[in-house]
Amino acid sequence: MINSKTYGPISKAIHSKDDLDFQFLRKEGISWIQKLGSNLWTDFNTHDPGITILEVLCYAITDLGYRLSLPVQDLLFEGDKKSFLKDHFHLGPDVLPCKALTELDYRMLFIDLKGVRNCWIEPFKQSLYVDCKNLKMSYDPGILEDLPQKDSRSFDLKGLHRILVDVEEEVSFESVKKKIKESYHKNRNLCEDLVAVGPVVDHPIQVCAIIDLEAEADEEWIAASIEQVIQQYFSPDIRFYSFSQMLEKGYTTEQILEGPSLKHGFLDPEEVRQASLRKEVRQSDIIQLIMDLDGVSGIRELRINHCDKDNEQGGWVIPIDSGKKPMLCEKSKFNFFKGLLPLNVDEGRVANYKEVLRKEQYDLQYGMKEKGYPMPEPYQYPLAEYSSIRNDLPEVYGVGPIGLSETADAERKRKANQLKAYLSFFDQILVSYFQHLSQVKNLLSVFTTSEKTYFTRAVTDQGDQGEFLVDGYTTEDLNEELFGAFDEANERNQKIKDHLLARFAEKFSDYAFLMKKIYGTGIEQQVLDSKSFFLKEYGKISIERATAMNYYKQPLDRIWDSNNTSGFEKRVALMAGIRNFLRRNLARSFVEIYPLINSQGDNVYRWRIYDNNRSILLNATEEYPSRTAAHKEIYLVIQLVKGLPREEISSFFEQLEAIPDTPFTLGCFRITMSPSGRYSFSIINTAISDTNDSDYIIASQYRYFAFQNFAQAILSFKDFMDREFDDEGMFLVENILLRPNIEEQDDSKNTFLPFCKEDCQEGNCLDPYSFRVTLVLPGNTFRFADRDFRDFLENLIREELPAHILAKICWIGRANTGDLEQEDQLGHFEEAYLDFLKGLSQGKYENHQQFIKILSELRSIYPTGTLYNCEKEDESNALRDSIILGRTNLGTI
Known part of the structure; x- marks a missing residue:
């Protein structure tokens, strides 16, 4: 049985310090020589050259061990002492505080305002009365008159607050009230709201x-x-x-x-x-x-x-x-x-x-209080500095900076060069360790991702390497030549980012597994980018995790096309690989997957990408048997284009000496010419070398340019894909903000959320306002139209929402993406939501009715599929777009 005596936490003191013990290293080295070379080597005394070399190597290892044991601040320091930690990590003040969450947090927040001696926050009681017979709801208890008890219901709204303030004698209450309202709404919790601020009596x-x-x-x-x-x-x-x-x-x-x-x-x-x-x-x-x-x-x-x-x-x-x-x-x-x-x-x-x-x-x-805490004082060490171990050997060996005498014969010089070459093997290993140590701060930084994860350099401090090594040793390609075959940078960076995420108790394993399952192995860079961006933004999303949007007296640019969204939306977006979490228009998707019937009479799919002007930017060159196959190709195109550095495109065209007269490739771009001498491009699968393969060209752009304009055309396409090609996002509506004006006496002017007769039954939740949210997502984007990704995102939403909040999730848009004339639910929703937020920001209620009407009529769209035939279907991937009776979940709403 495990108990406190047999089980304990893993110790942090794992350093044996053997690497700093010269005698231990020497003894260990001799023991290995005895085991491996006892038949050839029997003299282990200090005068033996092999023992001398061993001792020099042991000394070099102690130097490495000493640098490894330096304080963390010294390993990280480079440059400015004020920002060397901020350059690589989120500091405590960046991630440990949070926006006000509890009653105590709010009180502290308001007491921090000058003029507030003390304050108290308490629930604001507001009852709603429900006529279950006529399906009516009101603030007025009079609607229950003459109703039988079985049709009369009532409940109190939850999440509403009133603040009592004790102000300083010389400060006006109205000025303090304004500050408190502004401060509250900057820190407002999800599904909560402030109704009144009053002076304490x-x-x-x-x-x-x-x-x-x-x-x-x-x-x-x-x-x-x-x-x-x-x-x-x-x-x-x-x-x-x-x-x-x-x-x-x-x-x-x-x-x-x-x-x-x-x-x-x-x-x-x-x-x-x-x-x-x-x-x-x-x-x-x-x-x-x-x-x-x-x-x-x-x-x-x-x-x-x-x-x-x-x-x-x-x-x-x-x-x-x-x-x-x-x-x-x-x-x-x-x-x-x-x-x-x-x-x-x-x-x-x-x-x-x-x-x-x-x-x-x-x-x-x-009075001014010192808010900061003492940071460790770093000392700059030359962590990567290394000189050859040949400098530490006796001069008689002839391998040091003095070398051999001029009278040494050719045989003696050959032996010295042979020893130099032998020692270069150890030099290269040691210098590589020192180079890695100098890069630890970059590898473990939450703000950067290294293109390389193995590092080395040439050891040239004596300048005679040309006598015994190949000429290319001093070139800049040494890192690639030695480690290129071993440096699986993406895989190693994935492990590093997973380690950093684990330090924040975060994980991306479900997301990575799903993306690989849906889109194949070419998705690793996208997953790595998602992890890196999440870590980079972690300081902000950590502080704002439970915070709602600030709607109080906001200008238009803080309501729409703005990052003034809830912390929950930002966090979920980043965990789902959505970088752009602005509240913006999503109805006009850049991607369209449309069905058609081909010449053989089969139901197939094609896709195309639009630009901001709704002009076709890229067309698929083949037909796909399912939406899933089309999604996979779209994502492959995205990865290929984003994976090609912009600088490489610019450099290629700058170095061209003449206008090409035959088709050529540039990364994932295949450049072709028309008979009239104008140029266009296609996107190719770089994993396929056979240009005649039907899968070689994935998509083409049917626009043609003069060559002098062609480089800019490709760069503009690249910029569009990198910066603007993003039609994924979400809208979060807090139901508590949809409540009618509490101060309105005329009940006919109030519009309440609709409810069903079944909601009045015993055991059902009748309250449609308290701690409820409605999440609206575009159902036709190339990932959101995938059933597996929807399942993942719905589960993520429910896991990340506070446990006391219930979510309704709607996937809306056109049911048939090929019919551009069809009414678009998402467009109508966005228009009504913007009007609602404008009114809410100014304390007006005239737009509530239209928005509630639109919201109550939303209907989720689902990916189309065919009924799975257990006898005829034999392709494993067919299951992804097939409906199996009794086993397919078409949605939760």
Whole structure:
């Protein structure tokens, strides 16, 4: 049985440090020589040249081990000390904080606003009443009159909030209210909304006391201090701390950076929790606070009471009305004695002292706090620097910088060169290790992807390599010559990115497996690019993970064609390989897969790609038996074009000395000429060498250009495919934002979401607003039309949505992509959604009705297929476009 004694975590201390132990390495080396060469070598003493070489190699390994054991900051440092970590990693402040999520987070966020002493967020109660007989919904309970109980239902909307604010005396509530609304909507949680912001109501409390002071006490100072400590007891100011102060309080870095990022420093979460609205005021607490003041020797009498109840004697405990804040009222009175003599207090001096105390409290709360935390100080080492081990051998060997004497015979020189060549083998291994060490910062960077993952260079510090090595040794191609056959850069980069993703507890295995299953092995670069881009953007999506869009008083460019989307949309888009997560028009797809009947009478498919002007940019050159086959070819074209560097295209045309008069290839482009001498291109499958193969040419562009314009035409096509060719995306609609105006008294002007009679039945959910979202996706894009990819994306959406939120997913568009005249649901939806968001941003409700009508009429489209015939079908891929009765899921909506 596994228990704490037999099982423990993997230790981080895995370094044996044997690589730093010269004697260990020497002893280990001799033991291997004895095992492998005992029949040929028996002299292992220090004078033996082989042992000398072994010792030099052991020393070189200790040098490598020393560099490997350097602090991480030294291995990463290169250049600017201020940004060397930011250049490669997401730092703690980039990924550990988040937008406000919990009640405590929101309170901290608002307390950070100047002028806010404290605030509280509470649920806003709004009931809806449902007439199940006539299928009507209303804010007015009057619609349930004269209805039998079985047809009467009601529920409360969830996710709505009201904020109570305690503002500073010299600050206007309206200015603070505006700041709080702006701050809330920048941090608004998905499926939640703010309904009201109001000032907290004061509950006046009278405190009267007779107090004995010490002889040296300053009665005016004590009078001011008593009022301050009582006010702080009633409603404490919450102070900010620096990072070092939070560490002294016992918080870890992760705990300090948890929650929203604040401008004035860090708040102690425990202090914020305790600073809640008081439910009662205790006389014993006030006595203790006054007695703790220096100069107070005793309290003869103290009484507390409601300010409006002078005739009552008060009590030990005064209850405070819910939602109110206790406040010291003007009827409070404090009398002071020194011995038997009563004291007259100078109210002017008391007021001055109160101002001093207020200023001290303000400076303590809002004074500049050091927010950063100490970063390790790096030291720059020449990690890649290496000199040949020949420099460390005795001069008598003749392989060092001095070399052999001029009197040495040819035989002696040949032997020396032979030893140099032998030692070059070890030199190349060692210099390669040092080169790899210098590239660790780039290989493990979350912002870059290396084109190479193996590294080396020529060892030429003595300049005599031409005497014993081939002439090409010093060329720049050495890396390719030595490691080109072994450097499977894509596969190794995939492993590196998987390692980095695992550090954030993220994975792309399902996405990678699905893409390879659908589109084949040529998809690796697309998967790697998706992982790399996800890691690069991780700081942003980590902070915004639960955040909704900000709709509050936004200009048009922040509503449409904008990245002002929910954190959920950004995260899901990046995990599905969709780089462009802007809210934008998706109805006009760049890709069309259309059915037709060929000359043999078979139902087949073709595809074409449009440009921004809806002109055909690329046409498929063959017919496909299924949409899946067409999807695969489209994706192959995308990978081939994106995989060809733009610089390679430009360089090719710049180096041309004459206009070609025969067809030629440039990467995946096959350039052809018309009889009139004009040029066009096709996309070819670079994996096929036979130009007569029917699969060699995948697609063609039937546009022709003069040669002087042809290079720009190819570059424009390349730019379009890289930057604009993206018709995938999603629209997330929060149902809570579709609620009618709560303040509208005329029920006929309110439009509610429709519901079914079955929703009124016991056990069913009648509330169509609370914690519900509607996700609308274009169903005709070349990946979204694939059933397997839809299944993957639907599962991803449900996994990434917060557990308390229910999603409805609609795949909409034209049912038949070949019929461009057919009504497009997506276009109508986009138009209505934009109008809805415009009105919502300005607090207007006139566009709700049309948008709700469009939204309620959405119907998912599904990939077409044929009924699978178990007897006749024999191709395994036929299953992908076939419908099997009882086993095919056509959708969830």
